[in-house]
Each structure stands twice: as structure tokens, then as C-alpha cells.
Amino acid sequence: MSSISYLFSRLLQIVPTFLLVMIFIFLLVRLLPGDPAIAMADAKATEAQLEQIRHNLGLDQPMPIQFAKFVGNVLTGDLGNSILQKAPVLAVIQDRLPVTLFLAGYSMALAILFSVPLAFVAALYRDRLPDLLIRSIFQISLSMPVFYIGLILLSILAARLKWLPVGGYGETWAEHFSHLLLPALTIAFYSSAIILRNLRTSVIEVLDAEYIQFARAKGLPQRLVLFRHVFRNALISTVTLLGLSIGNLMSGTLVTETVFAVPGLGRLMLDAIFARDYPLIQGLTLTFAVLVSLVFLATDMFQSWLDPRLRKS
Amino acid sequence: MTALTLSRLPAPVLQALARPAFLIGGGIILMSTLFALFPAAFAPYDPLAFNYAAIQQPPSLAHPFGTDNFGRDILSRVIWAYRIDMMIALFATIFALLIGVTAGSLVGYHGGWADTIFGRCVDAVITFPFLVLVIAVVAMLGPGLINMFVAITLVNWVYYARLMRAEVMTQTAHDYVSAGRVMGYSSGRIIFRHILPNAITPVLTFWMTDMALAILLGSSLGYLGLGAQPPLAEWGVLIAEGRNFIFTAWWMSLCPGIAIVLTGLGFSLLGDAVADMLRPKG
Numbered sequence: 216m217s218s219i220s221y222l223f224s225r226l227l228q229i230v231p232t233f234l235l236v237m238i239f240i241f242l243l244v245r246l247l248p249g250d251p252a253i254a255m256a257d258a259k260a261t262e263a264q265l266e267q268i269r270h271n272l273g274l275d276q277p278m279p280i281q282f283a284k285f286v287g288n289v290l291t292g293d294l295g296n297s298i299l300q301k302a303p304v305l306a307v308i309q310d311r312l313p314v315t316l317f318l319a320g321y322s323m324a325l326a327i328l329f330s331v332p333l334a335f336v337a338a339l340y341r342d343r344l345p346d347l348l349i350r351s352i353f354q355i356s357l358s359m360p361v362f363y364i365g366l367i368l369l370s371i372l373a374a375r376l377k378w379l380p381v382g383g384y385g386e387t388w389a390e391h392f393s394h395l396l397l398p399a400l401t402i403a404f405y406s407s408a409i410i411l412r413n414l415r416t417s418v419i420e421v422l423d424a425e426y427i428q429f430a431r432a433k434g435l436p437q438r439l440v441l442f443r444h445v446f447r448n449a450l451i452s453t454v455t456l457l458g459l460s461i462g463n464l465m466s467g468t469l470v471t472e473t474v475f476a477v478p479g480l481g482r483l484m485l486d487a488i489f490a491r492d493y494p495l496i497q498g499l500t501l502t503f504a505v506l507v508s509l510v511f512l513a514t515d516m517f518q519s520w521l522d523p524r525l526r527k528s
Numbered sequence: 529m530t531a532l533t534l535s536r537l538p539a540p541v542l543q544a545l546a547r548p549a550f551l552i553g554g555g556i557i558l559m560s561t562l563f564a565l566f567p568a569a570f571a572p573y574d575p576l577a578f579n580y581a582a583i584q585q586p587p588s589l590a591h592p593f594g595t596d597n598f599g600r601d602i603l604s605r606v607i608w609a610y611r612i613d614m615m616i617a618l619f620a621t622i623f624a625l626l627i628g629v630t631a632g633s634l635v636g637y638h639g640g641w642a643d644t645i646f647g648r649c650v651d652a653v654i655t656f657p658f659l660v661l662v663i664a665v666v667a668m669l670g671p672g673l674i675n676m677f678v679a680i681t682l683v684n685w686v687y688y689a690r691l692m693r694a695e696v697m698t699q700t701a702h703d704y705v706s707a708g709r710v711m712g713y714s715s716g717r718i719i720f721r722h723i724l725p726n727a728i729t730p731v732l733t734f735w736m737t738d739m740a741l742a743i744l745l746g747s748s749l750g751y752l753g754l755g756a757q758p759p760l761a762e763w764g765v766l767i768a769e770g771r772n773f774i775f776t777a778w779w780m781s782l783c784p785g786i787a788i789v790l791t792g793l794g795f796s797l798l799g800d801a802v803a804d805m806l807r808p809k810g
Contacts, residue, residue, distance in 0.1 A: 235652035243668055358792030360744045362751050363767065363785040370778045466659035470748055474771075484660070485752060488667040496667050503660045511655075 218520065225515055229508060236504045240497050241285050289501065295494035299487060304498035308480065312502070314384055315479035318395050318402070318468050323457065325403035330410040331453065335441070337411070338418035350415075353408035361467050365401040365474040372397060382475030398475040402467040406460055410453070417452040421445050451521050458514025461507055547804070553797025560791050563610035573601035575608040575761060584777045593783035597773065602766070602780065606787050609761040612673070613791065616746035616755075616762075617739040620680040625735055627681070628688025629728070633719050635689070636696030646693070653686045662745070663754060671754045680745065684738070691734055695727035729806045736799030740792040747788050763788050 252268040253260075260268075266275075273281050288294070294304035337346040356364065373381045385394040421427060422445060430440045469481030476482070480499060487495040563570055579599030587594045593602035635643045653661065665679035699705065700723065708718040749755030750764025758765050763784045770780025 231648050232651040232655055235648055236655055239652065243664060354796070355789065355793065358740065358744075358789045358796060359785070360748045360751070360764070360788060362748055362764075363788065366767065366771065366774060366781050366785070370774050370782060374775045374778065462654070462657040465657035469657070469659055469663070470752065473752060484663065488663070488671075488754070493668075496664060500656070500660060500664045503657055504655050507657060508655050 218516070221519055222516060225512060229512065232508070233504075236501070237286055237289065238282070240501050240504075241282050243497060243500065244493050294498040294501070297487075297492055297495040297498075299490040299492040299495060304494050307483070307495065308498055308502055311478060311480050311483050314477060315468055315472070315481065317391060318398055318472070318477060318479055319461075319464055321392075321395055321399040322402035322406065322464065322467070325399055326406040326410060327457070329403060330407040330414060333407075334411045334414035334418055335446075337415045338422060341419060346415075349411070353411050356404055357408045357412075359405070361401060361405050361470045362474050364404050365398065365471055368397055368401055368404075369474070382477060384478055395477065398468075398471045398477055401471050401474070402464065405467055406464055409460055409463065410456055413456050414449065414453055418445060418449045421448045424448075451518060454517055454521065455514060458510055458517075461510040465503055465507060545805075547801055549797045550801035550805075553794050553799075553801055556790055556794030557798055560610055560614055560794060563607050564614035567608045567611060571601075571604035571607040573604040575600060575604040576759075584773070584780070586777070587779050587783065593786075594777070594779035596769065596780050597777070602783050605761045605766060606763065606784050609763050609766060609784070609787070612756050612760060612762040613743055613746065613787070616673075616676075617742050617791075617795070619677045620742040620746060621684070621735060621738050623677070623681045624684035624738075625688050625731070627685040628690075629692050629724075629731060631685065632689035632692025633696050633724060633727070636693035637700055637715065637719050637723065639697075643693075646689070650686055650690050653683065658683065659745070659748070662749070663752075666749065666754045671757065673756045673760070676746065676749055676755045680742065687738075688731060688734070691731050692727065695730055696723055699723045699727045733799060733803040733806065736795055736802055740795035740799070743788060743792055743795070 252265045252274065269275050273284055276284075292305050294308075296302065297304050297307050300307045333349050337349045340346045369381065372379045379397050380394050382397065383394050385391050427440060427444055430444050435443075465481075468479060469484060471477070472479045472481035473485055480502065484496065484499045486492075487499065567575075577600065579595065579601075582591070582595050582599045584597055585591055585595040585599075591601050591603065593606060595601055596605070631646070635646045656664075661683045662676075662679045665682055666675055669675035669678060696719070704722060705718060708722055713722075746755055747762065747764030747767070750762045751768045752764075753768065756762035756765055758769065766784040767781045770777065770782075770784070773780050
């Protein structure tokens, strides 16, 4: 199967999943106990105003029609209007999206920088001191909630040593890098633990494979064995793992943005929740789902490019 | 357990019981349970008593975790919070376990269209970051402990069901299931009397780890203001209360976290040990 037709078959698989995602987001607002119009309006709203809100939300029509309209609107990019920001939801999200993407990319880069070398060290020194040390540090970090890791780094690096700014986003690129360093470190520390644990296992699997024994037996120096054979083969599972950990990464940004007052999507989501801004909550939930599926898709494509055997099924 | 009954246990179980992972993990969870059941017996001070003579004291012998901005003893507040957080570990997982096991067994055994729909639902659920999905549901139901349990259960049962489905499908291929069918047993009897005991182990192991995750999730939601609500003492809530004082009184935020890390570690260690114990030998 060629790459193009593989891409198409993958895209087709996404369709039913997305239909369910849409149903879920559609039902979210209808999960509200009581009348969403009353929940959204202020206490003094008249019956006519409530009727207007119901009409704006399309709640006065039969369910299937409401759903069809909802899907149509979403496909044309119309996610309704944010009550909190008094602007179209799409515009509000577009405004904040770069911040979250920057933070996510930054954290991912740091996580790779930490976890890949450490995973190799741990695998090569299997069950000896360096391995045990690395594993126990990250085992502890796995037992910490993200916001707690953030607060520890904040109190040491920003409050005590005053090395880094406390949070925010800054204006210039240089400021983005310095302001987001603490939040990115926080997420990286947390995601590294997961990446490291899995990558260590897959490096060990590769190290035990016969072709590595063969490479060693034919007298290839250790450096070449590691780079040419072990690294390349362990790379496939690393890419998969990085792709699959995108959900964790997004959950991480959501909490971390709150801890460090970063004006991204996660922060926006919480603001929207406390303001009961339902169209915005729906829009953000959808955005997160789209982001994750795009990354899943990209992971699959990259994987099939690295390893053509995967295209067959 | 007396020495006599202990010696009757199979050797691998005995070995697992003597492992440090089990002893440490089990010890932590036992202690946590005692704290949750009898906080008054362990807390050195009244968790709610204001003491204006001792405001924001750093950790000392009298107050190992320091005091907060009202002079309340933080260690006592952390110990009382075990009640809420151990409750989160239990209630955020137990209903998901029950629903997931039932649904997973049924679709795994019967297959067909129900299984196809289930597969699609799983795809849709894992498309969302877990926290985003839970938060979206909490957002609709409104913040609070009970709503948080509902939201987590609504999302979490899928993971249990997926695990259970896979196990039941493997078991269904075994001869004893065909034998049950030939004997004319009802499918309910085959699933719940015969397959379930053979298929439940991975789910129970996952449950242990999941309780650790539930505590992390519950305290995160508490921190964000979406879970347990102040003045309820919950670790995430306590940490959030100290957040504004991180520059002047770091212990207010950092000390309650010790309890989260310890309990999380306890559940993971216990989970690992139980997994080792129950793993098929050979």
C-alpha cells in the first residue's frame, strides 16, 4: 500500500470516531441539570430573554435537527459565541492556541532531551546503580501530580534562587522561551517519567535481539552498534510513545498553565468553566480532541514511513 | 494470620509477601487507611482551630509541617484530609470497576454489533486527553466532590471495560467455556461464574494503580477548584490555599504534597507486588 492510500484509509477511520466525539460534545450541554438557558442567563432574565437564549442555542428544535445543525456549524468553523470574551469562539481559541502549542512543543523537546539519553543509560546499566537511581527518581515523579511538580520548581527556581520568571508568556520570542521555561520543565519532568520507563524496556528488547548479538560478534565497536542498530530500532517505539503521550501532554498543559498563569487554552478552559461559558467549553473540548487526533495521525504516518511493514494491515 | 495458615500459602505468594515492594506499599496503605478512619487519634492539633499566636510558622518540632495563615497546624489538616483523599481513591474507581467489568465481560463474550459500537466508543474516549474529558463533564455538572466522582466514573469505566473485554475474549476460546455451553449453562452463568474468576486478575491489578491515579486526579481537580470544595480539607485544596504564599511560606503548599506522593507510591508499589503475586507461574 502506498503512503497516500494509507493516509486515506487512516483518514476514513477517523470519521466514525469524530462523529462520536461530536455526539459527546453535543450532549455535553444537554447534560446540564435543568435548563441550560437558565444556567447561562443571569438571575434577573425575563422569560423572553430565556426564550432568546434557547433560540440562539437552537434548543427549541428537535434533537436530530439540533445535532445536524451543530455538525454543520462545526464543519464551517462556526462554534458559536463566547459569553466570557464576547467574541466568536473560534477567534478566541485561535488567539490562545499558539501559546499552548508553543508550550507543548517546548515541553516535548525538553522531555526528549531528558528521557532519551537517560533511558539509554538505564538500559545499558540494567539493574545496576545508574539504572536504579534513574528509575527511582522517575518513579517518585510519577507519583506526583503535575501541579505539585510545578509548585516545587516554582518555589526553588523562581522564589528562592530567582533564576526564572514566575510565569506569564512575555512579548518577544526570547521572553516566551524564558517565561515558559518553568512550565515546560514541569511538564517535561512529568512526561519524561512515562517516556523513560517505556523506552528503557524497548531499548533492552533491542539490545537482547539476535541481530545486535550478531553486530557485536562481527566486531562492530559499541558506539556503532548503539547508533546504527539500537538507536534506530528503538526509535520506532519512541515515536509511537511520544505520539501516544500527547493526551498526557495536553492534560499537563491544562494544569500547568493554571499554576503559572500562562494565557493558553488550558487556562481559558478553566476561566470558561467558572464563567459557565458553555459554547467556549464545547469549542475547547473539540479543539483538544482535534489536536490529539491530528497528532495520532501524524504518529501513524511517521511510523509507517519509518517501518513500511506497518502499512500492510 | 497464624504461622500455620501462612505456611499453607503457595511458595510464590509467600515470596511476594516478603518482597520490599509489598511490605512498604502495604505498610503505607495500611497507615493511610488508619489515618482516614481515625484522624482524631493521630492529628496532634485540632485541624480547624485558629491560633493567632502561631501564624505561618515554618516547620518545627511542635509543628512538623508548619502552620498556615490562620495558625492552623498543617500536619493535622493533612491527616484529616486522608479521609477525603482515601475516599476519592475508592469512589472514583469502584463504580468504574463494576460497570467496566460487567460491560467488558458482556461485549467480550457476545461480540457482534455491541462489540463494534463499544470499540468505536473506546476510540472516541481515548481521543480526548483524560483530564480534559473529566473536566468537561465536571464543567457541566458543576464543581464538587460527588460530581467529580460521577465525571471520573463516566470516563474511567471505558478503560476497565477495554481490559476486561480483552481478557474475556481470550478466555472464551478455552475448552471449559465450550464445555459449559454443551452442559446447557446460561451465558450469564458461564460469564460470571466461570470466565470472570479467570479473567479478573489484570483488572484488579490495574485497579490498584488506578487508585494511585485517582488520588493524583482528585487532588489536581481539588487544586483547580473543581473537586472537593474548601473548607473541606483535601490535599489539592490545601496546596491551592498555600499557592499565594509560595514566596513567603512555602511549607503551606509543599508539605501537603508529601502525603499525595507517599500514598500514590504506596498504591503503585502494592499494585506491582499484587501483579507479581497473581501472575501465572511458569
